[in-house]
Amino acid sequence: MASAVSARSLVNDPIPRTLWQMTWPVIIGVLTLISFNVVDTFFVGMLGTDPLAAVSFTFPVTFTVVSLAIGLGIGTSAVLARKRGAGREEHARFDGTIALVASALLVASLSVVGLLLMDPIFAALQAQERLLPLIHDYMYIWFAGATLLVIPMVGNAVLRSSGDTRTPSLIMASGGLLNAIFDPILIFGLGPVPALGVQGAALASLISWTIGTVLVLWYLKYKDLISLKVPQDAHPLRSARQILAIGMPAAGANMLTPLAMAVLTAIIAGYGAPAVAAFGVGTRLESLASVIILALSMSLPPLISQNFGAMQFQRVKDAYTTALRAVIVLQLGIYLLLLVTAPYIAMVFTDDPEVARLIRLFIYIMPLGYGMQGVIILTNSSFNAMHAPMSALWLSIVRLFVMFVPLSYIGSLLADMTGLFIGGVVANFITAMLAWYWFRRFLQKEWAQDVQNSQQEAV
Incomplete structure (x- = not known):
């Protein structure tokens, strides 16, 4: 199913309508996927506090791999969209194939390193000795199938580069649905299927990734969006370098988040x-509460990139501002909803009074800063769309290791977990203001340079 948004409409149609048309299918796909990830946490929580804590310890590690895949998808989308906009369709198809192969090889390599260094990694995360067997049960399967996670993610980026935002959303949604179906069956057992506990949660993910990989590869080939045919002036290494030139800094920026989360964990x-278990639940809830931010971070870049390439800087500014206003208002509404439902959410995830108390504490404080976090994330994605990945990388470094981790740690020293959460919110507010200023300054510089070039050409 192709998106109704064409490349032409991205540089001509009204910004709010165009952004909405691109974003709503992504919201549905991301919401469905993340909802079932929260369901995954719910089922693991039914096994007890230790299994929930064990899986919570894996989040920084698994999100490192996911962040690499997201970054590679960003590089893929940016390079392919630019070539399709220039009419170089044959090059875009070949580069799509290279992106899939390169991404699979990189994630496979990172997974091997993760398997070899599993014990030192989780020792550094301060995982208790009794939790290590549960962590091993989960991570051996997860690492073994991680390559099948990245292929659908990069394949979806290839689809978005062609203007299709609906099909990637359907693929994401179907993957989440399959995972939610397999989770209770494999975790608790059903009929001849034995109860596998946390192994079952990992295996459910692996099965859904496998199906997603088959679907996305078939669809890409069916739509003629990938090809093994090498264009006359193309080379596999050159294509890979172009994608990685944007993808690796973007991946680095994304991978800083789980690194910061590892420090916080x-x-x-x-x-x-109990604190680790509650924090694990909180981070999953954060993903669900940030669904609009995540959707806009996928739909905004093609709009920014097309107009930036067309030198329509006012439309770039308008698109960025429209997205920021929407995300701040909507996240405030989500915070108020979470505030009201916090006691019920805690009851759903645990019977442990201490875990429930800490989940409520997380909800009362952390979501207050999600709107500002959205400003930072959308600024990052806009920098990548304008082929300025190093600006996005530096913004991430400042946000996480100059602001978020230090202020959270200082807060914990002053007021334990309450102070830690407040420190994170303050960090998001400060960094959001910096991100807004940074983006405007960058855009004004590019705008002035274009005006200067136009004047020189006129002379």
Whole structure:
């Protein structure tokens, strides 16, 4: 199913309508996928506090791999969209194939390293000794199938580069649905299927990734969006370098998030397994609460990139501003909803009074900063869309390791977990203001340079 949004409409049609047309299918896909990830946490939580804490310890590690895949998707979309906009369709098809192969090889390599260094990694995260067998059960299967995670993600980026935002959303939604179906069957057992516990949660993910890989590869070939035919002036290594030139800094920026989360997890581990379990639930809820941010971070870049390439800088500014206003208002509404439902959410995820208390504490404080976090994320994605990945990388470094981790740690020293959460919110507010200023300055510089070039050409 092709998107109703064409490349022509991206540079001509009204910004709010165009952005909405591109974003709503992505919202549905991301919401469905993340909802079932929350369901995954719910089922693991039914096994007890230790299994929930064990899986929570894996989040920084698994998200590192996911962040690499997201970054590679960003590089893929940026390079392919630019070539399709220039009418170089044959090159775009070949580069799509290279992107899939290169991404699979990189994630496979990272997974091997993860398997070899599993014990030192989780020791550094301060995982308790009794949790290590559960962590091993989960991560051996997860790492073994990680390559099948990245292929659908990069394949979806190839689809978005062609202007199709609906099909990637359907693929994401179907993957989440399959995972939610397989989760209870494999975790608790059904008929001849034995109860596999946390292994079952990992295996459910692996099965859904496998089906997603088959579907996306078939659809890409069916739509003639990938090809092994090498264009006359193309080379596989050159194509890979173009994608990685944007993809690796973008991946680096994304991978800083789980690194920061790993540091926070190590800090929180000092408060015991209930604190780690609650933080794990909180981060999953954060993903669900940030669905609009995530959707806009996928739909905004093609709009920014097309207009930036067409030198329509006012439309770039308008698109960025429209997205920021929407995300701030909507996230405030989501915060109020979470505030009201916090006690019920905690009851759904755990019977442990201490875990429930900490989940409520997380909900009362952390979502207050999600709107500002959205400003930062959308600024990052806009920088990548304008082929300025190093600006996005530096913004991520400042946000996480100059602001978020230090202020959260200082807060924990002053007021334990309450202070840690407040420190994170303050960090998001400060960094959001910096991100807004940084983007406007960058755009004004490019705008002025274009005016200067036009004047020189006129002379």
